[in-house]
Amino acid sequence: MSRTDTLRSELARLVKNEADAQQEVAKHARDANKHAADASKKIQAASKTKSPMSRASYIRQAESSAAKAAASEKKVAAAKKHLADLAKANAAKQKSLDNAEKSERAALARQTSKDRRAEESHIRRMASLRNGMAALPAPKPEPLRVLYLTTNPEMLSGGALRTDAEVRNVQNELRGTRYRDSVVVRHLPAATFEDMLNGMNDIRPHVVHFSGHGGGSGILFDNGSVALPAGVGIDYSQLTRFLSATDEPPRLLVLNACDTLDGADELLSAVPVVVAMSDKITDTAAVVFATKFYSAIASAQSVGSALNQARAVLSVLASAEDHLPECVCREDVDVDNLVLVTPD
Template sequence: MSSTDMYRRALAQLKDKEASLEKELQRHEADLHKAKENARRYEDQAQRASSASSAKSALSSATRESKKALDAGKKVADIKKKLADNARDQGSRQRSLQSSEKSDRQAQDREADRRRQREKSHAREMAQLAKTNVHYVHLKPPEPEKLRVLYLTSNPGMDLRTDAEVRQVQQALRGAKYRDLVTVEQRPAATFQDLLDGLNDVQPHIIHFSGHGGGSSVVMEGGELAGGSEQAISFPLLVKALDATDHPPTLLVLNACDTLEGAEVILPAVPVVIAMSDNVLDMAAILFAQQFYAALASGQSVGSSLKQAKVKIEAAMIDDEASELPQCISRDDVDISSLVLVKTA
């Protein structure tokens, strides 16, 4: 609960308490008035009494009612003090609430300014990208050839199970219907140079990246022999690399956290991109890749393969929202529900 909500709730509770005290005050003031009236009435009866015994009884009743009036008066005074304390507390909470709301507005203004700066930065990147001579990739008719997958894994922090992911994919392919029509070329500890070399050597239909991502970039190995070095590859730079080939890929898979935002810039060079919309757990990433390639190697379309991968994650009950993390974006002229990458004839 935010500070603003906490102050609002506290202020509402004080107002409810004030209303309750007001009702209680009215009740005790009524009791005080009634007891005073009864005491005066009994005193009058004592003065008019015709006998000593009647006068004594009336005076006793007057004393009793006076005591009730005294008790009621004490309660009235106590409640008025509580009301005064409540009013003071309400004033304090109201000032705190106004200060917290002001802080919230300032935080919202700062976030809005940061968002505008990000939008401006994105617009500049798009403008820069537009200046680049990127040839527009057109899908070719199906060809009777093996589906070639360039599998790039990068784990400079040694905190991801990328090797386990590749192993599970290869195992899934061995059991697939058209396993002989799919070949996977892995580049472990992949650098940016490995991407360029893979474009030349493998001429892949699919480029799959498994590692860290976020902020419209992916993190590749830096290439230092000591290990642990890394290089952030921005999407604008990535799209230039993907365009620098006469045999562009059809599909790019970014099996890395927060890679969906901004991935549209890649579409001029690669017609279909699958990326993650948020942080993704290791196990979810592995299950996604395993089932996605098993389905592709069984002759399923890209759309159906993606659906199967999501169902696989959901069935494992890793996270309520994990199955929705893999998302696909494509050019308007591409229908992933009919895009089959494994050609059987």
Template sequence: MLSTSYKSQIDTLLKRVAGLRDDQRRHSEASFKAAQNAQRKREQAAKSRSASSARSYLQQADQDTRNALAAEKRANDCAKKIADIESQVTSKQKSLQNALKQESDRADQALAAKQRASDRETQRRRQDELKHARELAKLARPEVRHVMVPAPQPEKLRILYLTANPDREQPLRTEAEVSSVLRELRGTKYRDHIDLQVRPAATPKDLLDGINDIRPHVIHFSGHGDDGLLAFDNASLDEPDSVIVEFDLLAELLNATDRPPTLLVMNACRTLHGSDVLLEAVPVLIGMEDSVGDAAAGVFATQFYSAIASGQPIGVALRQAKVALKLALMKQDAELPQLISREDVDTERVSLVSDQGVSA
């Protein structure tokens, strides 16, 4: 319903309230006046020496009392109607506020759409002008035959995906997380520009080898962590155990290359605390503010890389992952993933992949 309709209804209701208040005041005055008359007649009856006159006064007093009660009842009825209509006014005012907000939102959307159309038209004219200038330049220079050399293929976004699950008492579903991410990537816009390499049961040596062999733009660790450390695998088949790598050493490891990664994702418990030191090696990193469960870790990773592979900036991809956690009824986990970056990096604008390949 339009806001003008709600305003009209509210005005009509307020006029009814005003009329009822006049009626209520009139009935209250009549009740008060009748009660005074009744009191006065009873006083006259008490003073009268004639029995018949006293009875007449009392009869008149009784009638005035009935009139006072009737007028009071009409005043009370008016008060009830006023309360009911005021409740309707309150409800209509809420509906009016909602209608005004919706109309404002639609107006903003229409203005934004108009601006986008204007921007597209401006871009089209510029392209036409550039095309015309190129055609004129081509006509002005002599024809030269060139050997056509194929353009180089765009570089793929390389992701080194490390999983470690050496703790038998606290097993993790890292395989399910990786499987979900791979399935999601197959349907993304820039799936052909993504090269995701998985290293299960990853050791610190796997990280070093991956940095040398893959030269990753993104390094993702999924496993156990804690304040200031990650737990890698020891690669033992007989006695699996954790190899603790503290963030100071991890920063040195990530820096020990001529091409450090752009993004480090630590999908492990409490990896946000103390991670500032890692900014010396990578410009952007994502960690977990507190403990995170298997399901939440899987939902986060799946939506985050789906957004990255669709060309979304890092900051936007993280917000999408948080929304996905809320949609999966994990609202309490939605704020666990947090992003920190160097001061000169605008994560709301930095996209890792586009139709031209890697943009990191």
């Protein structure tokens, strides 16, 4: 049973309990009114009778009915409190159900998009085999150049990221790979958007990697200030213009930042392959992802296999964030055959 099915079942039970509680309030209220009316009748009868014995009997009966009315009023109050608690629990459960349904819809949309891309990739593969040509020209036998941009403008305001540890781990991992001499990493810390443009001019990277803060609308670069560090937001349309403003656009863009998958489709007009995160990602998972992804790339694995290797390692973490890295590519690109490092 899915989480939404469980929540719907629990919500239905709460709704029934709430209806039962409303009936209970009504029952005790009727009982209280009946006993109060009985007490009033007995008091009137006692005031009319001339017999002392009858008057005493009526008064005793009135007191008994009044006590029963008071007891029923207490039950009404208790039942109303129980009803209020159920209403509160009902509202909280409905909110949980709404959130769960929203998450399921988002997951279904991501899976549908993923299935569509897989189907398109299969079609391209079949067409490539029929045409006897590769989906993407093989890279020239030259070192893979990676422009590694890291930003941490919120390090003094509680939003610090361990991008320094990420770069260190990636570089250490690359030293142990088989084709380490075939990968050149140019790291630009506290990167501004001007640094990105200058880096693309200087080394003409095959891969542009960004690690920092991201969101649904864009990513956060550094302002370059030493005294007053702050973030500079660049939306995906602006990022697309930067990446397109070169004679040799990168083959791959990696956005190792939270909620960056939203901009992937727009960025495909500048780069053929985009790897991005579909939701928030923890510091630990971001470091592990980058380390294992580039280790596989430097071992002459395809981009598709490198992504799968990184996901496999992420699945072992306690946070199990292997569902976050997603790959989006142009229709004429097959990431399972796209190898960026050519073995000697």
